[in-house]
Amino acid sequence: MLEAVALTKDFGTHRALDALDLRVEAGEIVCLLGANGAGKTTTINLFLGFLEPSAGEARVDGVDVRSDPVGSKRKLLYVPEQIALFGELTGLENLIYFAALSGICDRSPANLRRCLAQAGLADAAMDRRAAGYSKGMRQKVGIALAIAKQARALLLDEPTSGLDPQASAEFHSLVVRQRDAGAAVLMVTHDLFRAREVGTRIGLMREGRLRRMIDAADITASELESLYLEEMGR
Numbered sequence: 134m135l136e137a138v139a140l141t142k143d144f145g146t147h148r149a150l151d152a153l154d155l156r157v158e159a160g161e162i163v164c165l166l167g168a169n170g171a172g173k174t175t176t177i178n179l180f181l182g183f184l185e186p187s188a189g190e191a192r193v194d195g196v197d198v199r200s201d202p203v204g205s206k207r208k209l210l211y212v213p214e215q216i217a218l219f220g221e222l223t224g225l226e227n228l229i230y231f232a233a234l235s236g237i238c239d240r241s242p243a244n245l246r247r248c249l250a251q252a253g254l255a256d257a258a259m260d261r262r263a264a265g266y267s268k269g270m271r272q273k274v275g276i277a278l279a280i281a282k283q284a285r286a287l288l289l290d291e292p293t294s295g296l297d298p299q300a301s302a303e304f305h306s307l308v309v310r311q312r313d314a315g316a317a318v319l320m321v322t323h324d325l326f327r328a329r330e331v332g333t334r335i336g337l338m339r340e341g342r343l344r345r346m347i348d349a350a351d352i353t354a355s356e357l358e359s360l361y362l363e364e365m366g367r
């Protein structure tokens with residue numbers, strides 16, 4: 134479970150995130166939408182411990198990120214907009230390396246191949262150098278790491294921007310599978326359509342504040358678009 138309690142971040146005199154209260158339960162996907170500069174990535178970075186909060190707390194499974202950065206990171210998996218892999222290594226070798234960094238116990242090639250296969254990477258691709266991977270293939274290596282790690286929480290920051298519609302749909306179905314396996318998922322996106330489709334709840338952010346939290350089941354795609362435009366235009 135991910136929890137923000139009055140989470141606040143100032144950069145100098147600029148308040149990038151203003152007293153955010155948010156809970157993402159296990160088995161839930163919360164999507165954060167908002168215009169550029171709304172504070173979405175700042176939120177993710179506070180959960181990752183990349184930034185120190187100016188006030189409030191970011192908690193992972195009840196653990197304050199600031200007081201236990203290592204323990205909280207162990208439970209998390211982060212998929213950024215661009216997953217950086219070592220181009221000279223194969224997909225499998227990359228996963229072996231990142232699995233070691235993440236402290237995953239079963240780093241046997243057989244297990245990690247199984248994780249890559251579950252993430253939808255073709256068998257032949259696993260042994261090819263990652264330099265030739267498409268963005269969709271790179272994102273699959275990220276999800277494979279989440280599977281290997283049995284991550285309790287996923288933090289996704291615009292993970293499908295630039296992916297073609299089919300690769301984007303594939304990626305989102307992998308995220309849904311992680312949710313069904315009990316992960317708490319926080320996803321930053323500009324894709325209103327996908328947010329409504331895969332999100333349990335959708336948060337609309339503007340100028341550092343969470344303006345609205347909507348149950349995805351209660352709203353159509355066009356209603357969401359109207360609400361979004363209304364909130365961003367205020």
Ligand SMILES: Nc1ncnc2c1ncn2[C@@H]1O[C@H](COP(=O)(O)OP(=O)(O)OP(=O)(O)O)[C@@H](O)[C@H]1O
Nearest residue numbers: 144147148149167168169170171172173174175176
């Ligand atoms: N390291 C930093 N130093 C100074 N200001 C920052 C820093 N990081 C973010 N900001 C500012 O904080 C505000 C929120 O930025 P953030 O990256 O969280 O927005 P965002 O909602 O993720 O936007 P986008 O959709 O463009 O990714 C912006 O005004 C940004 O300029």
